Amino acid sequence: MHAIASVALAVFLIVTGVAHFLAPGYFRTLIPACLRRERLLVAASGAAEVVVGALVLVPCGRRAGGWAAAVLITCYLVSHVDALRRARPDRPRLLERPVGAVARLVTNVLYIAWAVAVARSAS
Structure with missing residues (x-):
């Protein structure tokens, strides 16, 4: 079960990260105006999601990738708040x-x- 949750998280992150490049306009609307640099933030967060997703996908990187994913997703709280x-x-x-x-x-x-x-x- 843990492997399924890990692979699902990895796929989720990678797909979402790629979507940042396929539909950047949508992701720019999620950036709070006070942060500015929407294009840069969308590209950087998309790339980070792909890298972190790949890390989660590899069993030996799963622990670090999981924590990196938690930190990355926590950064998105600014947008949601x-x-x-x-x-x-x-x-x-x-x-x-x-x-x-x-x-x-x-x-x-x-x-x-x-x-x-x-x-x-992750072990």
Whole structure:
């Protein structure tokens, strides 16, 4: 079971990382305005996700990769907290409303827990 969770996390990270390059416009919308440098941050985070995903995929790198994934995903909390701060009930998109922003935040915390579980279960 641990191997399945690890491989699933690796695939998730790699696919999401590649998506940063295939649909950068979407990922730029997730960057808080105060951070600026959206293009650079999207490219850097996409590359980091691919590298960390590859590390998780290799059994001997799984522990370090799991912890690196937890740290990387924790960095994304800035985006989700900013979305929650800016959320309004009258927004047309669900993810821009308070319930959607809370869902994003909770989902991100679950991703962090997944990465920590992979790191802890690696031998």
